[in-house]
Amino acid sequence: MGNTVLDVKNLLTQYYTNGGVIKAVDDVSFSIPKGQTVCLVGESGCGKSAVAMSIMGLIDGGSGGIKNGEILFEGKDLLKLKKHELRQLRGNDISMIFQEPMTSLNPVLTIGGQIMEPLMEHELISKKEAKKRALELIELVGIGRAEEIFNSYPHQLSGGMLQRIMIAIALACSPNLLIADEPTTALDVTIQAQILDLLRSLKEQRDMSMLLITHDLGVVAEVADYVIVMYAGKVIEEGPVVELFKNPKHPYTKGLLKAKPVINQRQEELYTIAGQVPNLATLTPSCYFSERCEQCMAICKEQMPKINDLDNGQRVACWLYEEVTTV
Amino acid sequence: MKGYVVKRLFYMIPTLFGASILIFFLYSLVPGNFIDADQNLTAERKAELYELHGYNEPVVIRYFIWLKNLLKGDLGYSLQFQLPVGEVIGNYIWSSFIVALASLILTWFIAILVGIVSAIRQYSIWDTFITIIVFAAMATPSFFLGLVIIKIFAVDLGWLPAGGMISTGSNFTGWEYVKDVAEHMILPVLVLTxxxxxxxxxxxxxxxxxxxxxxFMRTARAKGLKERVVIFKHGLRNALLPAITLFSFELPALFGGAIITEQIFNWPGIGAIYMQAFSVRDYPLLMGFTMFIAVLTVLSNLLADILYGIADPRVRVKK
Structure with a gap:
């Protein structure tokens, strides 16, 4: 326990949609050890972001809610905290950066003001002190001309710079856990690499834990210690990054890895997993991936596989591996 | 910024020139005028008055005379009041202004608060309730609403005066006078609001x-800011930006008077005068007043653009 920063147990998060109630996160459990980076991988709509929003307690009560489970952060169950207690953790001990830096900052407030906000909110410091800290943070995330940036507005900066500013805001109060929800998706490739490098080095400097949400396996290979693959709200496979890349078990993970372009290897056409993510509102008890699975068996259509430990530290939820343990 | 304002002021010239043409010819080309409207006048007297007020000149010449006077700051001469138009406007506009200003402040204050609460509690009982009330108030014509309010507050309850600006036969001074006017203002302000x-x-x-x-609202919450700060500092400021345009349209209305409401409450405002001028065809007054409102409208637009620049860094003019 002492070494675990975040422990999510049996999390069930629902959203209310026009098509009915959907389980965006369905019985998901994982933990993040101190100083480690855990990557949450999956296609759009698989519930990755819903996990992040559940941890942050940012799900709007009108559109959904957490129905079950525990989210233990440093031993405290976030779901049992009072509203203001959770608010005091947000931006302070747990902070988050988002996918779209261009729209994630308030267009009418200065960059400096927005960096100072969490500092003023969570730490008892003067405005002058906060400004000094903000300038340091701007330098920390690798932007020069701190004074000039401090007084500028979001529309005057590029996407990459704005994402650096978002990181500065997130790091302002030295959080123990940083959640990054597709932090590089909206940026171009060279900037992506810079942002990832920055995140990785800051994480190491500050001995911070990180939950990185992405659909980009390239990103995963670069920064992750441990990988969790989600599909339709469920964890279908997880394991240490090297094992998982070297030896993927679940047909979906295999497919994802095959669908990744490899440099210096010319292919006529990139592999794609046939079909689409199922509609979460109309799921029946089965392996949710069975519709698209190339190795689908009869049982896959009838029963949902449980997630089981494999001997090399990986865990997988697939009937292909179930036999080994049950027979 | 200074250069920008000067440039914009120059742009106003053609706009106002066009407005003056429209205003003058719309009123001048309508058959009949103040002199024709008076049936007690003899033909001789009519001819004299025509000559006196320059109605015998061709309409285009009259336009230029009017325009020349305008440029000198002379809005014309009201036939009905036998006073310069500027003076008539000056006499009545402030009583309209105080009512309009009070109702503007009240309207915006309530609308912003109620709008915010309705938005953050969208589809709640409160939101539905407010929506119904608001549509009911909007759908009720002012003459009806005014009469109902007079009936309730002035006649049945007798709390407030039914009309006028000061109590009949009173000669209050100082605070007494202010209090008296304020009491008379309440009902018209209520109706306008x-x-x-x-x-x-x-x-x-x-x-x-x-x-x-x-x-960015999600970011603000993720920073752990208080909900109040999220809504008012991050939300409201952005929600108010588009309202600047709307606000600038309200400014000329502050001086425009409320024709029907002033009539109902017998309020000696410019709206009532405007209506009266129509019935006796006091066109010089109408033209002068309309031109005055046109100038205010153009100035308000400029003001809106300047305010935008101050409020929204994205449209701030580069130095």
Whole structure:
């Protein structure tokens, strides 16, 4: 326990949609050890972001809610905290950066003001002190001309710079856990690499834990210690990054890895997993991936596989591996 | 910024020139005038008056005479009051202004608050309730609303005076006078506020709903800011930006008077005078006043653009 920063147990998060109630996160459990980076991988709509929003307690009560489970952060169950207690953790001990830096900052407030906000909110410091800290943070995330940036507005900066500013805001109060929800998706490739490098080095400097949400396996290979693959709200496979890349078990993970372009290897056409993510509102008890699975068996259509430990530290939820343990 | 304002002031010239043409010819080309409207005049007297007021000149010449006077600051001469138009406007405009200003402040204050609450509690009972009330107030014509309010507050309850600006036969001075006028103001202000509040509440609700969905609101919450700060500092400021345009349209209306409401409450405002001028065809007064409002409108537009520049860093003019 002492070494675990975040422990999510049996999390069930629902959203209310026009098509009915959907389980965006369905019985998901994982933990993040101190100083480690855990990557949450999956296609759009698989519930990755819903996990992040559940941890942050940012799900709007009108559109959904957490129905079950525990989210233990440093031993405290976030779901049992009072509203203001959770608010005091947000931006302070747990902070988050988002996918779209261009729209994630308030267009009418200065960059400096927005960096100072969490500092003023969570730490008892003067405005002058906060400004000094903000300038340091701007330098920390690798932007020069701190004074000039401090007084500028979001529309005057590029996407990459704005994402650096978002990181500065997130790091302002030295959080123990940083959640990054597709932090590089909206940026171009060279900037992506810079942002990832920055995140990785800051994480190491500050001995911070990180939950990185992405659909980009390239990103995963670069920064992750441990990988969790989600599909339709469920964890279908997880394991240490090297094992998982070297030896993927679940047909979906295999497919994802095959669908990744490899440099210096010319292919006529990139592999794609046939079909689409199922509609979460109309799921029946089965392996949710069975519709698209190339190795689908009869049982896959009838029963949902449980997630089981494999001997090399990986865990997988697939009937292909179930036999080994049950027979 | 200074250069920009000067440039904009120059742009106003053609606009106002066009407005003056429209205003003058619309009123001048209508058959009949103040002199024709008076049936007690003999033909001789009529001819004399025509000569005196220059109605015998061709209409185009009359336009240029009018324009020349305008440029000198002379809005014309009211036939009905036998006073310069500027003076007539000056006499009545402030009583309209105080009512309009009070109702403007009240309307905006309530509309912003109610709009925000309706937006953050969208589809709640409160939101539905407010929506019904607001539409009901909007849908009620001012003459009806005014009469109902007079019936309730002035006649049945007897709390407030039914009309006028000061108590009949009174000669209060100082604070007594202010208090008397304030009492007479309450009902007209109430009616104007009820009429104006509907649209504005919906407008702020829509703006706020738009802003609430924005990513930066989520960021603000993720920073652990208090909900109050999230809504008012991050939300409201963005929701108010588009309202600047609307606000600038309200400014000329402050001086425009409320024709029907002033009539009902027998309020000696410019709206009532305007209506009266129509019935006796006092066209010089109408032209002068309309031109005055045109100038105010153009100035308000400039003001809106300047305010935008101050409020929204994205449109701030580069130095």
């Amino acid at each position: 009820m009429l104006g509040i509907g649209g504005l509440t919906r407008y702020f609700r829509t703006n706020m709903l738009e802003v609430i969905k924005q990513d």
